[in-house]
Amino acid sequence: MIQINITKPLHTADGTIDLIVNKEIQNGDFLTLFGKSGSGKTTLLRIIAGLETPQSGKIIVDDEVWFDSEKKVNLPPQKRGVGFVFQDYALFPNMSVRQNLEYALKDKKDTKKVDEILEIMEIENLSKMKPEHLSGGQKQRVAVARSLMSSPKMLLLDEPLSALDSAMRLKLQDELHSIHQRFNITSILVSHDISEVFRLSNRVFKIALGQITDDGSPSEVFSNQNISGKFKVVGEVLSIQKSDILYIVEILAHNEIIKVTAVKSDIEALNIGDKILLSSKAFNPILTKI
Amino acid sequence: MDESFIQTMLLTFKLAGVTTVILLCIGIPLGYFLSQTKSKFKPIAETIVSMPLVLPPSVLGFYLLLAFSPKNGFGAWLDETFSLRLVFSFEGLVVASVIFSLPFMVHPIQSGFSALSKSLSEASYILGKGKLQTLYSVLLPNMKPSILTGIVITFAHTVGEFGVVLMIGGNKAGETKVASIAIYDEVEALNYGLANQYAFTLFAISFAILLFVYMINKSMVKSEFR
16 A cells, blocks of 8 residues: 655746645555646656655555655665656667666566566567667557566556557557556556546546545546536547446547447447547536536 | 877877876766756856866966976975976876866766756666666766767867967977977977978868767767667
């Protein structure tokens, strides 16, 4: 379990705000930090990794103190044993894919581990290539592979998919999901993409101006925002859930979630991630003053 | 080619070579420090490093001459403790050249460090590696063009240095008489043929060195970003 109770002043474009976090994260969770840029989500991730130091507070992971401002404890990133995937991947340009992975080994002789991870990530064929010759999706895979080399207890992902096109994103989202399942590794993802949140995480912190404003499952955090309704919208299928004899399809349209009931024949051709047109012929507009 | 010409040229290259090696050892830690530090003294440190760019060489030479003189405190201390006389000696020339060429080594290395993405060193730290290993395995190998530029420019600049050498080294054949001094000397003696020999050699070497830097950097930059 990760207990975080920290504060840190952030200097943003809107002036100085305080990042205040007091939460617990369960082992095995896939947590997404969701918010606009400048809200403090990346800073929180970097604080957990030890790349930034909070002004005050505590971070305790499985009874091990990583940070305690009162007792002057601040474990350096080298000793925290986390995996971190950077937004720009941070692959070492002077090393081949294989050397990048080997660099991360604790025991230099453990080359089996390298082969194993190369195989799991399906990048054996890239092992001799230098990062400069890789595509964005390949770089991302190598970065994830490298972060898994030390068998970390926690995987921290800083918008790792933001530079990829949507087809590649979907594929890599699936891979991140299966890695999370396979290694049962506590994962924390920074994202501002609602569909990504739904596909990957079981818990979301919605962060605005340094404060966690919402905390819950993706459906809890996003679905109660508005009442659906209105003629024609293009959206993306986020999830399909069976509910008695009906199905509930969650659709992302214009960054808002709409829940729609559907029957079996409606959903047969639908897959998560599909683009759909949602339309309504007759409806009761509901007016709500805001 | 007469013997004194060869002796002078060899001395010139020896001075440049020794200076470059010493500056490389100073330049890497200093450039790393300047690129990383957020200290409020950074502007002062940068100013000191850059001073030789704008100071007339004679100013620096004059003060070094005073400092190294065995009649003054520091020079006397050197003389007594290490029996080292830096005035009008090869060692003195090396010290003066190191100070005078400092920015030519530190600037390219500092900007090389600054140009590297911060996430490279952070990734290395997270993978459990310390600062020193990160420096040698990750940072330095990815800034070879900057290091090479620093080495070559420092070497070339030391070969071409005149004012400081004249002030502090004088003109002792085989000890402190380098090519740039020799040109001045030969012209004074109206020995234009020999002066031309020195001058043309320096011209050709400088041209070749700079051409080499630009060609190497072009191909390195290409291979890294293609």
